Amino acid sequence: MLEIVFVSTINGVLFGMLLFLMASGLTVIFSMMGVLNLAHASFYMLGAFFGFEISRHIGFWPALILAPILVALIGMVVERFGLRRVHRYGHVAELLFTFGLTFVIQQVVEMVWGRLPVNYVVPPSLNFSAFTIFSTTYPAFKVFELLTAVAIFVVLLLIIRRTRIGLIVQAALTHPDMVGMLGHNVDRIFMLVFGVGVALAAVAGVIAGPALVTQSNMAGLLGPILFVVVVVGGLGSLSGAFAASLLIGLVQTFAVAFDISLADLFGPLDLDNALGDYLNDIWNVTIAQVAPILPYLLLVLVLIVRPRGLMGMRDT
Amino acid sequence: MKHLFATTALAVSLVAGHAAAEDTLKIGYVDPLSGGAASVGQIGLNHLKFIADEANAKGGINREKVEVIGYDNQVNAQTSLVQVQKAIDEGVRIIVQGNGSSVGVAIEDFVAKYNRRNPDKHIVYLNYGAIDPVLTNEKCSYWHVSFDANVNVKMAALTNFIKDQSDIKKIYLIDQDYSFGHAVADAAVKMLKEKRADIEVVGNEFHPLVKITDFAPYVAKIKASGADAVITGNWGQDFSLLLKAAGQAGLKVKWFTYYAGAAGGPTAIKQADLAGQVYQVNEGINNLGYPEADKTIKAYIDRYKDAPVVFPRIFNTAGLLFKAVEEAKSSDPADFIPKLEGMEYKTFSSGGDGFIRKEDHQLFQPLFISSFGPLKDGESFDEENTGWGWTKIGEVAAKDTVVPTTCEMKRPG
Known part of the structure; x- marks a missing residue:
């Protein structure tokens, strides 16, 4: 029992941090620009493929720096010539624009790298097991993933709360005209923020690529869970996203570990009719079987009970 | 006009x-x-x-x-x-x-x-x-x-192979939660019982189809169960992520699969470094030395x-x-x-x-059980440019794969 609890906790934290790594950029863009970027997972995928291509030629560590910079440049071009134009037509136009962008990026990736998974491997310098608990090994790469996520969280929080840049950015969100009057270039600030947001997605891609599967459909598979993290955490709240990532990681991991159904708790149902058969199916479903849908259940509950999310500043 | x-x-x-x-x-x-x-x-x-x-x-x-x-x-x-x-x-x-x-x-x-x-x-x-x-x-x-x-024919071939592996005592089943995954699990439970009653099925897990990003918790469960072999019908990313998670956690079991050879599978096995631990049953592999x-x-x-x-x-x-x-x-x-x-x-x-x-x-048709690892002498085909390929372990002739059918076919005319 102790073993399961211990191992599940570690697995949950590791998975949670991976989620945060992916969701942090989405939160940054939303909290500072008010844009819900549906193409976020696509930029994550671009990061993974750029990381793969660059690390093939000059190694993983340069890729970790170069891939996000490249993706940030692409992101800024998209903001400057696409998003900024549709911005004035409101949120629906923005959503549709980023939605369309997901298909464009996927097609481009398929044209360049094909539809099969690419062989993106963990760099040799991180390819050893960091520690062993109850005969389960944990690779150094996962620990690196966790440390990166925590570092990004701390740095972002400091920039937003403690620096002049953060101050101006936050002011530009609520009072763009006033900030413009004071001599700041609001358009350029937004462009930079979007660039930083998608660069964070690319960092996640470079790091998660070798651990997961790098292929052209990885964006579509990841998309939904990111929105759960952001909404449960509270739209636009970085600390909220951090807490929500951990919560979702732990909930899902622990749920998988337990094969307990309602029948185990309350005994078998004694109903011998059609309704009984029907209920029996539900009665015998184990927590492990429903584990992957628990985050979505959480999403629905949070929206009903506390629409602003765990730490959100305003109602959504 | x-x-x-x-x-x-x-x-x-x-x-x-x-x-x-x-x-x-x-x-x-x-x-x-x-x-x-x-x-x-x-x-x-x-x-x-x-x-x-x-x-x-x-x-x-x-x-x-x-x-x-x-x-x-x-x-x-x-x-x-x-x-x-x-x-x-x-x-x-x-x-x-x-x-x-x-x-x-x-x-x-x-x-x-x-x-x-x-x-x-x-x-x-x-x-x-x-x-x-x-x-x-x-x-x-x-x-x-x-x-x-079909599922039953392939499972019959797999279980015939497992029957002679005396070091296998506990088997874990993990499959995708839809009709095919359930068919695999049901066939495995039934045939293992017939052929090797001493083998204990220590887990029968279903997970949603292509929805899981992190298989670490499932691997932890397999490990905790003490299984020494896993049977899975998983394909695509559900297969790749499962094996990569197993490789990372250092899980040492034999894998008996239906679709390890499908797109992306070989790349994942190589990345997880599971040479010689993954078996598949199918209708043919590349390294059989048949010139045509x-x-x-x-x-x-x-x-x-x-x-x-x-x-x-x-x-x-x-x-x-x-x-x-x-x-x-x-x-x-x-x-x-x-x-x-x-x-x-x-x-x-x-x-x-x-x-x-x-x-x-x-x-x-003849079915083949093969295992995946670095190419051996005389084998010319690797998979997905990994340098690893399939090696034949066993072969079942077509006549030995025949299972009864309940089909009552309506013919035209």
């Missing part, structure tokens, strides 16, 4: 359309060509195009040119039926599909219904990979032919360098179809299906004997 012109144009186009239909053998390939499963679907289409080009280079089948048309069904039963109808409207009478048993059942029903309503214009459904046993048992149809061994297959495989891989995955089952499907069409001297399904019944055939990978059973239209 205008009216007359329109009528003439229509008549001309009708005649032209008719003439074109007569000298082409149209094959409609209904499988995913966009979305998550597109990589696998595209590979199937590549196979058929390659086969068609080879046949046409030799003058076609019965001097008819073979044409392959792809229809994207997004692995969705409803979309598939729309696409099958579209194919029929475009003059296709041979439908080929293989990904997804739920899709297979829908197409089988649709084709049977269509043929009942159109007694003078029949179509046939050639199934190269949907292997839920229901397709050739409860739901079997005269207008459906199954070219891949080697020649074709080489030509195929040269042409599709970015997706060098070979599905012997599609070569078998097309080979049997062409043989039947030539024997019947007709590309009308009503004429060539009788030829397929009971037809004997040298299968693609090894040239071993196979035959189609008349009762349920199931192809029985």
Whole structure:
């Protein structure tokens, strides 16, 4: 029992941090620009493929720096010539624009790298097991993933709360005209923020690529869970996203570990009719079987009970 | 005048359309060509195009040119039926599909219904990979032919192999939560009990189809159960992520699989560094040393360098179809299906004997159990440029794979 609890906790934290790594950029863009970027997972995928291509030629560590910079440049071009134009037509136009962008990026990736998974491997310098608990090994790469996520969280929080840049950015969100009057270039600030947001997605891609599967459909598979993290955490709240990532990681991991159904708790149902058969199916479903849908259940509950999310500043 | 012109144009186009239909053998390939499963679907289409080009280079089948048309069904039963109808409207009478048993059942029903309503214009459904046993048992149809061994046949071969592995004491089952995954798990539980009652099934897990990002918790469970072997029907990313998670956690078990060789599987096994631990059962692998297959495989891989995955089952499907069409001297399904019944055939990978059973239209063929690891001497084909390849461990002759069927086929006439 102790073993399961211990191992599940570690697995949950590791998975949670991976989620945060992916969701942090989405939160940054939303909290500072008010844009819900549906193409976020696509930029994550671009990061993974750029990381793969660059690390093939000059190694993983340069890729970790170069891939996000490249993706940030692409992101800024998209903001400057696409998003900024549709911005004035409101949120629906923005959503549709980023939605369309997901298909464009996927097609481009398929044209360049094909539809099969690419062989993106963990760099040799991180390819050893960091520690062993109850005969389960944990690779150094996962620990690196966790440390990166925590570092990004701390740095972002400091920039937003403690620096002049953060101050101006936050002011530009609520009072763009006033900030413009004071001599700041609001358009350029937004462009930079979007660039930083998608660069964070690319960092996640470079790091998660070798651990997961790098292929052209990885964006579509990841998309939904990111929105759960952001909404449960509270739209636009970085600390909220951090807490929500951990919560979702732990909930899902622990749920998988337990094969307990309602029948185990309350005994078998004694109903011998059609309704009984029907209920029996539900009665015998184990927590492990429903584990992957628990985050979505959480999403629905949070929206009903506390629409602003765990730490959100305003109602959504 | 205008009216007359329109009528003439229509008549001309009708005649032209008719003439074109007569000298082409149209094959409609209904499988995913966009979305998550597109990589696998595209590979199937590549196979058929390659086969068609080879046949046409030799003058076609019965001097008819073979044409392959792809229809994207997004692995969705409803979309598939729309696409099958579209194919029929475009003059296709041979439908080929293989990904997804739920899709297979829908197409089988649709084709049977269509043929009942159109007694003078029949179509046939050639199934190269949907292997839920229901397709050739409860739901079997005269207008459906199954070219891949079904779940039960493959499990019988796997469990016969496991039977002789005395070091295996505890087995864990993990499968995707849909009809195919459940069929695999049910067959495993039943056959293990018959063949090795001493083996304990320590887990029977189902997880949602292509929804899991992190398999670490599942691997932790397998580890905690003390299993020394795992049987799984997982394919695609559910297979890749599961094996990578196992590799990372240092789980040392034997893996018995259905689809380790499918697109992406070999790359994942290499990355997880599980040499010699992963077994698969299927209708053929590349390194069997059969010269005819080697020649074709080489030509195929040269042409599709970015997706060098070979599905012997599609070569078998097309080979049997062409043989039947030539024997019947007709590309009308009503004429060539009788030829397929009971037809004997040298299968693609090894040239071993196979035959189609008349009762349920199931192809029985030699099955191979193989393991994956670094290429050995004399093996020329690796998979997905990993430098690792499949090695034959065991072979089951077609006659030993025969399982009973409950099919009560309704024949036309």
